[in-house]
Amino acid sequence: MGAVEGKVAFITGAARGQGRSHAVRLAAEGADIIAVDLCGPVASAAAPPATRADLDETVHRVEAAGGRIVARVADVRDHAAMEEVVAEGVDAFGTVDIVIANAGISTVDGLFTCTPDVWREVIDINLTGVFNTLVAGTKPMVAAGSGGSVVLVSSIMGLRAAGGIPAYTAAKHGVVGLMRAAAHDLAPHRIRVNAVHPGNVRTAMIDNPGMHALFRPDLAEPTLDDIAGGLSTINLLPEPWVEPEDVTEAVLWLVSDASRFVTGVTLPVDLGATVK
Numbered sequence: 544m545g546a547v548e549g550k551v552a553f554i555t556g557a558a559r560g561q562g563r564s565h566a567v568r569l570a571a572e573g574a575d576i577i578a579v580d581l582c583g584p585v586a587s588a589a590a591p592p593a594t595r596a597d598l599d600e601t602v603h604r605v606e607a608a609g610g611r612i613v614a615r616v617a618d619v620r621d622h623a624a625m626e627e628v629v630a631e632g633v634d635a636f637g638t639v640d641i642v643i644a645n646a647g648i649s650t651v652d653g654l655f656t657c658t659p660d661v662w663r664e665v666i667d668i669n670l671t672g673v674f675n676t677l678v679a680g681t682k683p684m685v686a687a688g689s690g691g692s693v694v695l696v697s698s699i700m701g702l703r704a705a706g707g708i709p710a711y712t713a714a715k716h717g718v719v720g721l722m723r724a725a726a727h728d729l730a731p732h733r734i735r736v737n738a739v740h741p742g743n744v745r746t747a748m749i750d751n752p753g754m755h756a757l758f759r760p761d762l763a764e765p766t767l768d769d770i771a772g773g774l775s776t777i778n779l780l781p782e783p784w785v786e787p788e789d790v791t792e793a794v795l796w797l798v799s800d801a802s803r804f805v806t807g808v809t810l811p812v813d814l815g816a817t818v819k
């Protein structure tokens with residue numbers, strides 16, 4: 544029997560990267576999946592956009608893992624769209640037990656280069672989008688009265704700062720406040736709310752030309768391998784990054800009954816970066 548057998552999980556940002564990893568693993572552990580992704584460009588995002596083909600590949604992998612899936616192109620900034628997708632998922636699978644608010648973008652900017660438009664876009668997606676996901680996903684949980692588990696994806700930049708990326712850092716800190724407030728409000732309904740804080744994860748978010756150039760401005764066309772040394776310096780353990788599947792292990796624990804009395808925690812998966 545899987546760790547989340549018979550459960551239904553609503554996951555945002557599921558077209559690729561960590562969101563896809565969570566969807567495929569939860570399906571392998573017995574869950575059905577309601578998946579959302581923008582599958583399109585965001586002006587300020589450093590990474591190239593995910594595509595509809597990426598989301599289709601997630602569908603394929605979830606089904607190959609034995610899960611059923613409702614996958615929709617939708618924007619976490621659109622509260623009504625989140626409610627519509629969740630309603631569709633509830634129609635298909637009967638309920639929602641798990642919410643993973645994972646969709647997010649990162650930018651490459653500093654305090655005086657973060658324009659008001661960039662600030663607004665990052666806060667809208669990385670904080671308001673998490674609020675929209677949380678509210679849309681937990682309404683049917685509360686109505687069903689059978690409890691549940693919510694994981695909000697923050698970052699090590701939700702627990703500390705490193706200079707630069709002010710909007711990203713503020714949004715990810717905001718996610719911690721939202722998590723704590725929601726843990727209070729949802730506890731009477733036996734719904735747990737926790738946050739995970741990845742360090743460097745090997746996805747498009749760090750493996751893109753903007754990030755490569757940020758760490759190695761001395762090279763004409765730096766690659767991910769060229770920035771491994773720079774990325775390693777923030778970590779205690781001597782590795783540059785974790786894989787999406789490493790974050791999934793923590794998420795799976797938080798959404799499974801193995802953590803049934805854990806709520807309101809901030810769980811880093813960061814090679815020790817937050818204590819360095």
Ligand SMILES: NC(=O)c1ccc[n+]([C@@H]2O[C@H](COP(=O)([O-])OP(=O)(O)OC[C@H]3O[C@@H](n4cnc5c(N)ncnc54)[C@H](O)[C@@H]3O)[C@@H](O)[C@H]2O)c1
Nearest residue numbers: 556560561580581593618619646647698741743744746748
């Ligand atoms: N990769 C890292 O190093 C790292 C570190 C710490 C935290 N994180 C966080 O992990 C989460 C997942 O990121 P990832 O590493 O898998 O990167 P990723 O870029 O591969 O995946 C992010 C996904 O979110 C989707 N998305 C973006 N804006 C959206 C919107 N408005 N509506 C719906 N979907 C949207 C993208 O299309 C993409 O598929 C993010 O919240 C990110 O901030 C990542």
